[in-house]
Amino acid sequence: MEKYSPQTIEKKWQEVWAKNDVYRTEKDDSRQKYYALEMFPYPSGNLHMGHVRNYAIGDVVARFKTMTGFNVLHPMGFDSFGMPAENAAIQHGVKPGDWTYANIENMKRQQRQLGLSYDWDREAITCSPDYYRWTQWFFELFYKKGLAYKKGATVNWCDTCGTVLANEQVIDGKCWRCDSEVQKKNLSQWFFKITAYAEELLQDLAKLPGWPERVKIMQENWIGRSEGLEFTLEIPELGEKVAVYTTRPDTAFGVTFLALAAEHPLMEKICAVSDKAEEIKAFCERVKGQSEIERTSGEAEKEGIFTGLYCVNPFNGKQVEIWVTNYVLAEYGTGAVMGVPTEDQRDWLFATKYGIEKILTIQPPEGELRLEDMQAAYVEKNGRLINSGRFDGMEMHKAMGAIMDYAEEQGFGERKVNYRLRDWLISRQRYWGAPIPIIHCPHCGEVLVPEEDLPVLLPEKVNFEQGAVSPLAKCEEFLRVKCPKCGGEAKRETDTMDTFICSSWYFLRYTDPHNDKAPFAKDKAKYWAPVDQYIGGIEHAILHLLYSRFFTKVLRDEGLIDFDEPFTNLLTQGMVIKDGAKMSKSKGNVVSPEDIIEKYGADTARLFILFAAPVERDLEWSDQGVEGAYRFLSRVWRILGQFASAIKNAPTTYDPTTLTGEEKELRRVLHLTIKKVTEDVGERFMFNTAISSIMEMVNAFYLWQDKALNPALAREVAESLLKLLAPFAPHITEELWSNLFGEGSVHRTKWPSYDEASLTQNEIEIVLQINGKVRDKITVPVDLDREAMEKAALAQPKVQALTQGKNILKVIAVPKKLVNIVVK
RNA sequence: GCCGAAGUGGCGGAAUUGGCAGACGCAGCAGACUCAAAAUCUGCCGUAGGCGACUACGUGCCGGUUCGAGUCCGGCCUUCGGCACCA
Numbered sequence: 008m009e010k011y012s013p014q015t016i017e018k019k020w021q022e023v024w025a026k027n028d029v030y031r032t033e034k035d036d037s038r039q040k041y042y043a044l045e046m047f048p049y050p051s052g053n054l055h056m057g058h059v060r061n062y063a064i065g066d067v068v069a070r071f072k073t074m075t076g077f078n079v080l081h082p083m084g085f086d087s088f089g090m091p092a093e094n095a096a097i098q099h100g101v102k103p104g105d106w107t108y109a110n111i112e113n114m115k116r117q118q119r120q121l122g123l124s125y126d127w128d129r130e131a132i133t134c135s136p137d138y139y140r141w142t143q144w145f146f147e148l149f150y151k152k153g154l155a156y157k158k159g160a161t162v163n164w165c166d167t168c169g170t171v172l173a174n175e176q177v178i179d180g181k182c183w184r185c186d187s188e189v190q191k192k193n194l195s196q197w198f199f200k201i202t203a204y205a206e207e208l209l210q211d212l213a214k215l216p217g218w219p220e221r222v223k224i225m226q227e228n229w230i231g232r233s234e235g236l237e238f239t240l241e242i243p244e245l246g247e248k249v250a251v252y253t254t255r256p257d258t259a260f261g262v263t264f265l266a267l268a269a270e271h272p273l274m275e276k277i278c279a280v281s282d283k284a285e286e287i288k289a290f291c292e293r294v295k296g297q298s299e300i301e302r303t304s305g306e307a308e309k310e311g312i313f314t315g316l317y318c319v320n321p322f323n324g325k326q327v328e329i330w331v332t333n334y335v336l337a338e339y340g341t342g343a344v345m346g347v348p349t350e351d352q353r354d355w356l357f358a359t360k361y362g363i364e365k366i367l368t369i370q371p372p373e374g375e376l377r378l379e380d381m382q383a384a385y386v387e388k389n390g391r392l393i394n395s396g397r398f399d400g401m402e403m404h405k406a407m408g409a410i411m412d413y414a415e416e417q418g419f420g421e422r423k424v425n426y427r428l429r430d431w432l433i434s435r436q437r438y439w440g441a442p443i444p445i446i447h448c449p450h451c452g453e454v455l456v457p458e459e460d461l462p463v464l465l466p467e468k469v470n471f472e473q474g475a476v477s478p479l480a481k482c483e484e485f486l487r488v489k490c491p492k493c494g495g496e497a498k499r500e501t502d503t504m505d506t507f508i509c510s511s512w513y514f515l516r517y518t519d520p521h522n523d524k525a526p527f528a529k530d531k532a533k534y535w536a537p538v539d540q541y542i543g544g545i546e547h548a549i550l551h552l553l554y555s556r557f558f559t560k561v562l563r564d565e566g567l568i569d570f571d572e573p574f575t576n577l578l579t580q581g582m583v584i585k586d587g588a589k590m591s592k593s594k595g596n597v598v599s600p601e602d603i604i605e606k607y608g609a610d611t612a613r614l615f616i617l618f619a620a621p622v623e624r625d626l627e628w629s630d631q632g633v634e635g636a637y638r639f640l641s642r643v644w645r646i647l648g649q650f651a652s653a654i655k656n657a658p659t660t661y662d663p664t665t666l667t668g669e670e671k672e673l674r675r676v677l678h679l680t681i682k683k684v685t686e687d688v689g690e691r692f693m694f695n696t697a698i699s700s701i702m703e704m705v706n707a708f709y710l711w712q713d714k715a716l717n718p719a720l721a722r723e724v725a726e727s728l729l730k731l732l733a734p735f736a737p738h739i740t741e742e743l744w745s746n747l748f749g750e751g752s753v754h755r756t757k758w759p760s761y762d763e764a765s766l767t768q769n770e771i772e773i774v775l776q777i778n779g780k781v782r783d784k785i786t787v788p789v790d791l792d793r794e795a796m797e798k799a800a801l802a803q804p805k806v807q808a809l810t811q812g813k814n815i816l817k818v819i820a821v822p823k824k825l826v827n828i829v830v831k
Numbered sequence: 832g833c834c835g836a837a838g839u840g841g842c843g844g845a846a847u848u849g850g851c852a853g854a855c856g857c858a859g860c861a862g863a864c865u866c867a868a869a870a871u872c873u874g875c876c877g878u879a880g881g882c883g884a885c886u887a888c889g890u891g892c893c894g895g896u897u898c899g900a901g902u903c904c905g906g907c908c909u910u911c912g913g914c915a916c917c918a
Contacts, residue, residue, distance in 0.1 A: 221835050225913065228834065233917075253918060266918090309916075334916050344918045352832095353916050427917055545912080618856070619843060624836095625911085627843060631857055639856085645871090686847085696845065699855035706855090712872090774851045779899045781851055819898050824850055829898050 011644035013608020016742040030124045041077035043069040046543030047084045050110035054117045056583040063613040070734035074758040082517040084131035088506045093439040096471040103439040121609045122737045129520045133509035139441035140462035141526035154200045164192035199431040217576030222548045231427025236411045238420025240318040252340035257406040260395035261368035264328045264346035269294040270337035294333045309357045321419045355384035433505040438478040440503030448490035448497040511558040541574035581625035610736035611637040617694040650721045657718035680704040681761040727759045774825040793820040800826035
């Protein structure tokens with residue numbers, strides 16, 4: 008027999024599969040669909056192990072679902088706009104498109120080497136004009152629906168990348184991609200109004216039982232809904248009112264100062280009348296210069312400056328000092344906060360530092376708080392009100408409602424729901440993105456590019472010079488355009504779109520990838536979408552998944568699709584770790600998938616990655632573990648080779664009752680394995696235990712290597728073994744299938760079912776415990792009842808010896824499991 | 832600080848509903864085969880004590896519930912991930 012040679016057989020079958028188009032999928036209303044999707048990659052140049060893990064998991068799901076009878080959609084594409092392509096252009100003079108497409112070709116080659124069951128005919132590449140035409144079309148849709156708008160904003164600016172970053176893309180004050188310090192800059196920017204869907208994005212998390220709880224919690228926290236009271240305080244000296252938002256209206260009588268953000272709109276008027284105007288201006292400038300991270304860091308010192316002005320607390324008429332501070336954010340709430348030192352720890356620290364008055368307004372249920380003894384604010388949410396006028400003595404939760412009622416009756420406040428979520432800043436001052444299809448006309452203002460003129464193509468001839476301005480803004484040929492409305496000279500918008508927009512709808516494009524009349528046909532999307540199983544890294548738990556959910560809801564409201572949520576089930580895979588740290592070039596612990604494939608083959612790489620850890624947990628890479636996976640596949644190769652001639656000549660059907668006892672046991676193990684693998688793959692996503700049970704079955708098969716085995720049973724074992732292993736190791740199983748059974752592909756066979764009757768055993772080993780400790784084991788008939796079990800247990804010599812002279816208090820018998828004798 | 836996840840042999844991990852802790856694999860040890868090595872096959876492999884049948888201990892720590900706890904409850908500790916002055 009020939010030796011197992013993955014290099015030869017893998018290449019051979021990949022060519023056969025490609026030639027015969029075996030993974031091509033078509034809409035078929037007579038069959039139930041299943042949409043399996045892995046997050047598409049950015050074409051950085053090479054696959055890493057994280058990709059391999061992602062695709063291996065997805066491929067098992069897709070192949071398993073195909074074998075169990077579903078019409079499976081399993082596509083792949085590339086999220087191919089983005090900065091690295093532009094950086095390559097700047098640094099090496101390569102065109103971003105050339106660089107990107109070369110990388111795509113290389114990564115596709117590596118994906119093909121893995122033997123993944125993709126329908127490549129459905130490939131979506133976001134930087135292709137056929138694709139971004141529709142990304143622009145969606146922008147126009149959002150614009151027409153009032154969900155895309157422009158506003159001046161203080162934005163996060165990354166000097167290295169020369170672009171604006173969304174708040175969500177700033178990590179620790181640094182650019183999420185290049186890691187350099189983020190600055191503040193004021194620019195006019197395009198936004199998508201995701202906040203219009205805040206409530207639904209929050210509520211609909213309940214419609215996602217197939218999502219990991221932790222992901223839903225992260226999204227919930229990100230949306231950050233709070234209920235509270237917004238009320239206004241008068242500033243008599245200015246003849247103005249200032250609004251504050253609070254989630255603790257019960258503390259409203261304890262307000263002793265008002266804290267304003269440095270960016271607050273009233274600042275100018277305050278400076279006009281304050282005799283400390285210069286100081287205040289200087290303070291505000293300094294605070295604005297600080298990065299958001301500096302201002303919001305937990306360690307940062309709370310700072311402020313008294314404006315010399317006062318406002319009036321409408322609840323008790325008390326005069327309240329107005330301060331400007333560094334710890335109040337302009338973007339959240341109203342940019343002004345009521346300061347209650349006794350019941351908010353930040354306010355406590357601030358008031359203590361600057362000697363501001365403190366008024367205690369809540370007493371805990373037990374004991375008495377005294378201001379002079381307090382070392383920190385009382386932040387517990389229970390107690391009764393004091394120093395709060397008519398609300399004195401009221402339980403605080405009741406008081407919240409009563410105080411809000413009062414504010415609404417008096418007309419100076421109203422209940423309000425606030426969200427932490429901010430609108431999505433989509434403008435990028437970059438070249439390598441989808442151009443925003445807007446024309447700025449001196450007469451007509453903002454004009455959408457007519458639909459028939461889409462796509463707005465990226466110009467080929469552009470200069471890439473290091474600098475902060477987008478190459479598009481310097482490209483005359485792109486810039487100059489006639490106004491579609493009046494025909495006069497006009498200028499194109501030069502901002503491009505955040506790449507998260509491209510990836511917010513790609514799963515819909517896969518359902519109808521070649522459509523040039525629409526982003527997708529409604530009937531095709533209706534058949535295939537939503538995605539049944541989405542698989543990807545936890546790092547996308549918020550941004551990508553939230554944006555895709557937002558897109559889905561807008562498209563649903565437009566009538567393009569008829570479902571609320573894009574991804575019915577979500578699987579978040581763990582990272583691939585080596586030597587205790589995530590694989591990365593800087594740490595020098597990278598293992599190249601191509602090297603592993605070259606040495607052991609794709610089947611080994613896939614099998615190891617799926618066997619070494621449960622999919623949701625981090626996976627520690629082990630070169631020796633890879634060896635083990637290779638040894639296992641070689642074992643399968645050898646044992647099936649050994650039985651090959653017997654299997655080929657064996658009858659296809661037989662009567663299992665004619666088997667010998669030992670043969671029946673082998674058949675029992677086989678059917679037990681079928682049951683286990685079916686459940687582990689189909690219901691639990693426990694691929695590691697599925698593989699281990701296949702290994703156990705192969706071990707049982709191995710015991711027969713030198714013995715005569717019923718050839719029909721050998722055939723049944725071989726057939727089922729290859730089918731069970733096929734989703735994990737598609738090449739070796741296809742080769743062996745072809746060798747043993749001739750025509751047809753193992754991947755087009757029906758998943759094996761198990762014979763319940765074969766699983767039953769006549770006898771079973773049960774455990775005998777005394778006081779919960781295992782003392783003996785006996786073999787009994789499987790259907791023995793409790794009473795007989797007790798009797799059998801008590802008759803055991805060892806049990807008798809150990810219970811001699813002791814009181815038997817109780818005997819617990821659990822059929823098929825154990826007997827526990829409680830003695831004293 | 833808040834939220835979330837995890838903690839089991841030398842290592843990765845298993846134990847699905849409260850019922851034999853350590854499946855499967857890796858590493859290690861011994862043997863078979865071989866002139867020899869590799870490959871392969873077989874056996875052993877939690878800790879301590881014992882020649883041994885065996886005994887005691889053992890799932891991060893302390894307590895509880897239960898005939899019985901890795902699993903449930905209460906309180907801690909550690910590690911990892913996310914968020915972090917959100918009013």
